[in-house]
Amino acid sequence: MFKLNFKIALRNLWKNKGFSLINIGGLAIGLASCMVLLLYVAYEWSYDKQFTDNDKTYIVYQNSVANGKTFSWAWTPNAMAKEVEAKIPGVKYASHSTYPNAKLISYGEKKISSRAVFADPSFVKIFDYKFIKGSASQVLKDVNSIILTKSFAEKLFGNEDPINKSVKLENEDVLKVAAIIEDVPANTSIYLECIMPWQLFVKRESWVKEDNWGNNMCLTVVQLKDNNFFDTANAQMHGIYKRNQKGNTAEALLHPLTKWHLYSDFENGKSVGGKIDQLKIFLMLAFCILLIACVNFMNLSTARSEGRAKEVGVRKAIGSSRRSLINQFLLESVLLTVISTVLAFILVEISVPYFNNLLDIKLEIDYSNSRFWITLLLLMVVTGLVAGSYPALYLSSFEPIKVLKGFRIKTDSSVSVRKVLVVGQFVFAACLIVCTSVIYQQLSYVKNKPIGYNKANLVQIAVQGKMANQTKLDLIKAQLLKSGAVSNVTFFSQDITESGNNTTDVSWKGKIPGESILFNNRGIGGDFIKTIGTELVAGREFLTNGVSDTNSVMLNEAAVKMMRLKDPIGATIRFWGNERKNVGIVKDFVVESAYQKVAPMIFFPSSTWSASVIIARLNPDQNLSSSLEAIDAIVKGIEPNYPVNRKFVDEGFEIKFKDEKLLGTLSNWFGGFSIFISCLGLLGLALFMAEQRKKEISIRKVLGASTANILALLNKEFIKLVAIANLIAFPLAYIVINQWLSAFEYRITISVLPFALAVVISLLIAFLTVSIQSVKVAKANPIDALKYE
Template identity: 40%
Template sequence: MPRPPHWADRLLDRFVAPHRREDLQGDLQEIFLKRVTQVGLTQARREYGWAVLHYLTPFFYKRQTNKYPNPSTTDMLQNYLKIAIRNLTKNQVYSAINIGGLAVGMAVAMLIGLWVYDEFSFNQYHPNYDRIAQVMQHATSNGKVESQVANPAVMGPELRAKYGSNFKYVVQASWPGSYVLSVGDNHVSKEGIYFEPDGPAMLGLRMRQGTYAGLKDPYSIMLSESVAKSLFGNQNPMGKTLKVGRKYEVKVTGVYEDLPYNTSFRKVSVIMPWALWLIDNPWVKTMKKPWGSNFSQTYAQVADHVAMEDASTRIKNVKLDNLSKEEARYKWVAFLHPMRKWELYGEFKNGMNTGGQIKYVWMFGIIGVFVLILACINFMNLATARSEKRAKEVGIRKAVGSVRSQLVNQFFAESYLVVFLAFLVAVLLVLLLLPPFNEVADKKIEFLWNKPQFWFICLAFIGITGLVAGSYPAFYLSSFQPLSVLKGTFRVGKWAAVPRQALVVVQFTVSIVLIIGTIVVYQQIQHAKNRPIGYNRNGLVNLGVEKEIKEHFEAFRAELKEAGAIEEMAASSSPLTGVWNTNGGFDWAGKDPNLGVDFPNSNVTYEWGKTVGWKVKEGRDFSREFATDSSAFIINEAMKQFLPFKNPVGKILKWENKPYTIIGVVSDIMAESPFYPVRPSLYHIDSDTPWNMTIRLKAAKSPSQSIAVLEQIWRKYVPNVPFQYEFVDQQYGSKFKAEERIGTLSAYFAVLAIFISCLGIFGMASFIAEQRTKEIGIRKVLGASVMNLWQLLTKDFALLVLVACVIATPIAYYYLTDWLKGYDYRVDISWWVFVVAAIGALGITLLTVSYQSIKAALLNPVRSLRSE
């Protein structure tokens, strides 16, 4: 009978008390005999001796400290690292799954973190962004409270005159627009704005040349660096002249740094004086009711000693105090909307700020956290699933003297090594994915290499992730009892797999919620896209109206038709895809005298209806054959429902006390958001004020041929203005950009969540197939088919996914119903969405598991059973 080394038993006799020695020697000898059959006598005697020495180590510390010095912290860390690397390289498949899954999760969390940072830092480029505000107004019209940014041009001077002590700057501004700048034969079209002189100082522009005082001269201009470069090359632009359009020559008095993408003024690359805008629009100074027309913007910077809320309260009646009793029925209330809220809290409903982009910031922030948690779950699941393989390691370590804290530290060292390697891979992934991510998210996010806060967050990120991912394996595996493990009596128990199963359910719950959310967002977009728009947008082109075109409109139209390039053309005050002007002052028989109304009221030329292809429901279209049509209205169906008339055709509407006859009712034209109801609207003939041209191209010709003819004739009338056009269907499609962006990002994150979950499932399936190799072999010998074995290995995973579907369904329904409440025109959530998501998740899971299951089922049982 083989015996353990004699010297080891003598050590036990000398240093261990008799009542403990007998039990210990019995356990060790039982293990020794088992190890002899497994590894041979020599190796078993060596292991027995080392076990005794490590067990007696504390006694040697007390008696011979110099002979057995306490290892240093550095030595311990090096040992932890060596063992961690050894385990990673030994189990390469599991290491790749762990590192890859964590890297993808961390990359997603980093991308979302950079996006959230960009959103929260919006407008912080401006030094005083926390004290800058836009003056807005609430007005009660059409029976509800509307909020608007448009103000009368006298708002700025009035605020300075009556409330000047509350503000450091008050700046009146135009709406941003496209302007043609010319230096000799060099023509460029850039977006610009007209500001009062304090505008650049208020925004804190970073001047490269010139000063903030550059707009005091009415015939001056300030350019961004890129525009100055495109116009003047390497020459010094200061003091040089250029033309704006073909009207005014202006002198360059300042060059400022290009504004970053995450500011509300990012597209503004040209700034001109407000005084020049007033010169170009002399009607502003001759208005009979200057407070009755809202067509400009007002910005303000509150004084350092004044709170934003206090200043907002003080100015609330600034407009109301200047209106007649009749105009006051709109109950105008002025207020300040802080710049820090423009991006994230830009939505108002019934006079209340209802949020805005902030809901998506929270949504994607939560998604980022959950995707990272999914990756951590993979690590924990695979580590605990392999517990039986590492149980002997833990038992031997404990038997030779390791205390639990050392084992915990060892497992945490492995966890942090995996997390660190995953972080390096994640950084590489982020650098590769940032360009396409920016394109989808409509951002220009850069990796924050030079931000110490970013690296501090990354270190905290690594620390927290390593702690979360490694805590469960560390404390779970270190809790094994060495004697039961080494004697072979250790069993994980029937409940040991429950935590892993629960984590898998959490993974797929999150993934299924994202799948359902992506489907519903797509449905909502398609629901709005399929909504009737009231006209035929195919072949429609939108053009701005230049002075020469306006003066020769009929000749221009006739020449285009004669050339065979167009079917028809017309002009209007608002484009088909927007509302540029609204009016009040309407009255009709039976109207409540206290009701304030404000309707989109488009000036159009006679051929407007024929050009756009609107659908006349009642009455007739405008016609040159009826001279009375110059005092006629065509209304939309929403207006018909608003008016008290059952048959509105022939009824009289008064506008500014002038009678207009309703001659027709047309289908609602989707000019504004397709997610909200169409407003009651009117159309009337006015050939003097249209600012926009709509052209229907010849259907028989290719669009490119027609556009070429259109450009040629355009240059005949306006030779010095770049020919710029846009298809109406493109303009209409841009209305869905925000929702499509959210839907695309949600889809990407859902795919990544499913990928991470399936990566974990793949690892689990690999381990279970390996663990049950002998069982599978025995079943095959006893006649089990491949299909039987496949069902055996996949049914548990399928059940977990079904449980996740049951949990995910009410969660997704609750949050998506709440999200859809933000749209007046919305889709209903159908039952089939949840079924499709469940079938999709189940199908993906089965495909993931099937590879390992079928591979194990096809294994030759002779190979799997030969060790027995």
């Protein structure tokens, strides 16, 4: 029986090539869209799950109350790991490390900037990297040793054996290669290319030697012996700051490593979500698109009911049961799904490199993974059964006597079901149009919102090697200005587009006892205001010549407001244990999230703390390429042992919107696919309605109706369906998008425009889709439909 049904299924597909191609195309696009989105969700979901005991591994977070709210971050004191390992019950390993940072590693003439961390031996026990050469139990003990990843070792040594060879760190420390590990996967929160001993970090940075519970400067990772210890260990962590530093009100907590990437947002000291919310949206989008493709199949299959009715009648007359007919139609559906899946695979393989390039990720299909094949098989079978369920039940219900005698099939209920399905499709499509429009409006609003300085033509140059000296920095500044390539130059203690150092160790006259305010603190050079294009609200800048500003500070507007200073200029402020005088107030400008309000900030002269970057304003009257070449030549002349590391500030600023751009891009693409598939569903219903009404249309033509009259008649019904879909979609879209916007302090007000856009697009698409089929029916010769009457 199966063989017979299979042959009949193949013949039917071949006989109705047009319908088959539309069905296969719709299902293939739906399956491909679903697969790409599921690949992305799986990629994000697998973050940090490559390690053996990832479920027992935790990141130590600090909760600190300041500015009237709780701040949570994975920065901890250097003494944390030792204290945790010694005194917290159930701890197997505790490790501290720096976060991955750019460090120059050189071998002979090769000088390559790498993502490096300094860590203790427990680090490679917790993160059990696969060692190709060397032993995990012996590494990170020798202060002058280094571990390299496979690809980074190949960059440095080519085909040479790197073990026991010497490399230089920052052209200073000579290190011996102790081990080679497999490359760290891209979906790892701590992405690195080399690991060096913590003791080397202590040797290079003398201030790290002293245990300091007030300085949050490293990452602490803890691995438990068993998760049964978690509740006890986490409870003990809460008071660890108080026990070790009098008056320290901060609290520590253990945050699962497997949730670090997806659940990074905290409110009132508790994890409330993060990227997981975006994944939920994409997961829903994936299955909704697949469901729309299944609905198309139902509509297109039942649209051919007139053609299949006599086949069903004959088969029932010669003894076929309804069950065997249902099996026949389900087999056809599954067969179509299998063909569609093959086509979907081709589409996925073609599109994945594009999406990888577009979204800067590394999606790939792991054909060796059994879970992939099981998931695919389930997806294929479920799609085939869901898509074929309604056509199988509907077509197999025909009564043989009636269809063989030529009686018309009663279609009222089937038409109603199809109308509901089409409305459902367009509800989803209209929701996507509204949501995508609002996402782009919000992104555009924040990107174009004044950020407090002019980022155009602003270049950042990393301070490296010999440049980390005030005399050298002053020399670079003088040479850059003299070259004419730049119009202004200043210094900053770190990347101006990134978050960084902060402190609560600031006091002033009038401060409420026990009040905690978190200040960002940054070192700035002379001409800072003019160079970045911000404003000096009051007072003056730090002076570079004549008057020493060693004990001076400047504040931003947010700091003055938070401190409630009535006469801020000249106010005495205690900062880093010294009495300092405030000499100026700088207009608020964005250095962290562009979506949040500017935090209080205190500035100090960069000469008291080594600057990390040189910020230069390019001369608008000079050629861009020649200006950049001149900058590179000057920097290279001062420090020839390092490659010049420079970037435009607006490039760094764009990274702040990465998640929102990704959400907008994927919503745009797959929203477009869902609308296209919905159009196929509408086409299916239009075909069915046209088939049912072809005699009526022919009579109308004989009686003098024009093509335009018939088009209006056929379109009226579908326009009504799409209008109903929009009315249902708008409240749903408003709830979803309002919830998404509530996460931002700076956000747009939802306007009528996205909803109007959804109405116009959906009605236009419906009209064009239906008209394509309706014109064909309206122009048909009425004799063909009426000749048997």
